[in-house]
Amino acid sequence: MRRSKIFLPTLKENPSEASITSHRLMLRAGMIRQSSSGIYTWLPLGYKVLKNIENIIRNEQNLISQELLMPTIQDSEIWKKSGRFEDYGKEMLKFKDRHEHELIYGPTNEELITDIFSKNVMSYKSLPLCLYHIQWKFRDEIRPRFGVMRGREFLMKDAYSFDKNKEDSIKCYNRMFLSYLRIFNKMQLKAIPVAADTGPIGGDLSHEFIILAETGESDVFIDKNILNEVIPDIKYDDSDKIAKLVNKLTAFYAAADDKHNEDKYLNAVKKDDMLQTRGIEVGHLFYFGDKYSKPLDANITNIEGNNSPVEMGSYGIGVSRLVGAIIDAHHDEKGICWPESVAPYIVGIINLRANDILCSELSDKIYNYLINNNIEVLYDDRDEGAGIKLAEMDLIGIPWQIRVGPRGIKNGYFELLNRESGNIIEISVNETDSIIKNIIG
RNA sequence: CGGGGCGUAGCGCAGCCUGGUAGCGCACCUGUUUUGGGAACAGGGGGUCGAGUGUUCGAAUCACUCCGCCCCGACCA
Structure with missing residues (x-):
């Protein structure tokens, strides 16, 4: 699912009706x-x-x-x-x-x-x-x-x-x-x-x-x-x-x-x-x-x-x-930090710079790769500030985040982050296959 | 049901005390510049002020009634 398409009204501020x-x-x-x-x-x-x-x-x-x-x-x-x-x-x-x-x-x-x-x-x-x-x-x-x-x-x-x-x-x-x-x-x-x-x-x-x-x-x-x-x-x-x-x-x-x-x-x-x-x-x-x-x-x-x-x-x-x-x-x-067994999506892809061709091409490629492997994925393809997308992905708690940005691409990698531990693995742009290896273990 | 609090733009709030015709931040729309942790500038749209009645020349503001929501207690997956 693309973030630009899903009905997902997130809130930046705490609603006053909720106490816990x-x-x-x-x-x-x-x-x-x-x-x-x-x-x-x-x-x-x-x-x-x-x-x-x-x-x-x-x-x-x-x-x-x-x-x-x-x-x-x-x-x-x-x-x-x-x-x-x-x-x-x-x-x-x-x-x-x-x-x-x-x-x-x-x-x-x-x-x-x-x-x-x-x-x-x-x-x-x-x-x-x-x-x-x-x-x-x-x-x-x-x-x-x-x-x-x-x-x-x-x-x-x-x-x-x-x-x-x-x-x-x-x-x-x-x-x-x-x-x-x-x-x-x-x-x-x-x-x-x-x-x-x-x-x-x-x-x-x-x-x-x-x-x-x-x-x-x-x-x-x-x-x-x-x-x-x-x-x-x-x-x-x-x-x-x-x-x-x-x-x-x-x-x-x-x-x-x-x-x-x-x-x-x-x-x-x-x-x-x-x-x-x-x-x-x-x-x-x-x-x-x-x-x-x-x-x-x-x-x-x-x-x-x-x-x-x-x-x-x-x-x-x-x-x-x-x-x-x-x-x-x-x-x-x-x-939230969802356990994988109940998570709404297993992987969230964040395209940190949606108007950059290299970032978008790589993000699209990873997105299609995960879909073809039947992994539930939410792809934040919006042209928004990086902070907004990172903070939201953390909020909704998808267990694995893939971060694709110009900084990584320049050095030939993208990042796979575990939401709960915060650990980041750098994966070579040519080795999308190793995403699944890292996720499944 | 008893006790407390709240109701003003999608969200968070100010204004109410001391009546003079509604404001701030975020969000939203347009444009430009930005872009690795909730951006900047410029312009713009959006409100029967929870509802009703009353007081008044005039009510978001005062009074009464009702409704809704939240929190604390008794009940429960």
């Missing part, structure tokens, strides 16, 4: 624009990142679950059946259609998926089953804030598991646990599993995955040693090994303020290993048994030939929130 880093940078980098409190338009650059995150989640979840797509608008009936029509309270957006029929904009999908399940699955032989979708939700938050971190409209991946008994359901829970570790790891995030309250979803087993960040919303108390844990290479069908991993990781003290117990903390963790900070919740696992299957009559015939409510769990990831969380973890004073 990720929000400020998303507005400045032309990723989002607010439409109403807690509701945002995703501009092309931001939308690319959002889709990249979505795809990381999708690719990993597909190994243990099947994707479908449920609607955003739901009938109020099933919510009345489950009892949450009242329980969910004002956070749930309710409205009527032209026939005065009551509808809601889904804040989550347990009722709907349970309804689908109950109408289509009858026997334990069809289990286990795990389904997920990635869909926009609406929760009428009391106070939306921090941009995309606590929007009212937000993109969420939510998975739902159906099993014939608790034992199998826990196995699925554990697979999700591993899947989440891998997903966040691929985004260069250190996510810590923390024992959690189940809130309005309900249930008796639950973990939150929390990213440590100063701008996080909840206080967390952890044993630092958990940060050194490496995710082992385990297959998803190896339930025993996964269970051991889950046990190992959940054995570390890690709690958000609502579950924190100071005495336990002092007992379990050495003073030097204590870390109290703030965190952003990016994922949540729930096992809740028959909480929804019972009221919604989602029964299966078991091996004895009797009907019993199916065992369920649900597993969420805040997809749009992750964009903010990743920025929070990967930025510096100049702007």
Whole structure:
């Protein structure tokens, strides 16, 4: 994509509406624009990142679950059946259609998926089953804030598991646990599993995955040693090994303020290993048994030939929130430093002097070379001052910058800069091939 | 919902206290010169001053009402 063509309205100054880093940078980098409190338009650059995150989640979840797509608008009936029509309270957006029929904009999908399940699955032989979708939700938050971190409209991946008994359901829970570790790891995030309250979803087993960040919303108390844990290479069908991993990781003290117990903390963790900070919740696992299957009559015939409510769990990831969380973890004073796995473009070419034939020819050549090699590239071909282009490329955080200028060309090279480290490699103008070698390593 | 703050050009702000018909920087358009870290000069365009009502000869400015947005608390992916 050429910079002269892309719709990328960047801001030089900090918008007054944004107080935290990720929000400020998303507005400045032309990723989002607010439409109403807690509701945002995703501009092309931001939308690319959002889709990249979505795809990381999708690719990993597909190994243990099947994707479908449920609607955003739901009938109020099933919510009345489950009892949450009242329980969910004002956070749930309710409205009527032209026939005065009551509808809601889904804040989550347990009722709907349970309804689908109950109408289509009858026997334990069809289990286990795990389904997920990635869909926009609406929760009428009391106070939306921090941009995309606590929007009212937000993109969420939510998975739902159906099993014939608790034992199998826990196995699925554990697979999700591993899947989440891998997903966040691929985004260069250190996510810590923390024992959690189940809130309005309900249930008796639950973990939150929390990213440590100063701008996080909840206080967390952890044993630092958990940060050194490496995710082992385990297959998803190896339930025993996964269970051991889950046990190992959940054995570390890690709690958000609502579950924190100071005495336990002092007992379990050495003073030097204590870390109290703030965190952003990016994922949540729930096992809740028959909480929804019972009221919604989602029964299966078991091996004895009797009907019993199916065992369920649900597993969420805040997809749009992750964009903010990743920025929070990967930025510096100049702007964003995207991890390659989610970056909107892998390489940014800056033609430092667009009206110089040699610079433009070389820039064009590199641009075409990268396109032909299927590398996502943003080419700043504008006839602007060098400073503007350099500062903007830093701001939007493309992981690799190629700088083509008269100074380098005179000496027969152009520059390849790594955004995060700031390291610059000089590459001979005749060796464009070595760009890829340097990037891929 | 309680507490605080803000609303004036696309963005950031001044003007309001003490009423006299709107200004600055950036951005934008034209031209010239520039060009390795947000350039210089010259010229130009853009505003129902959040909305309504009232006070007044006259309201961005004063009063009342409403709306929107941000920040702190309770809720959550």
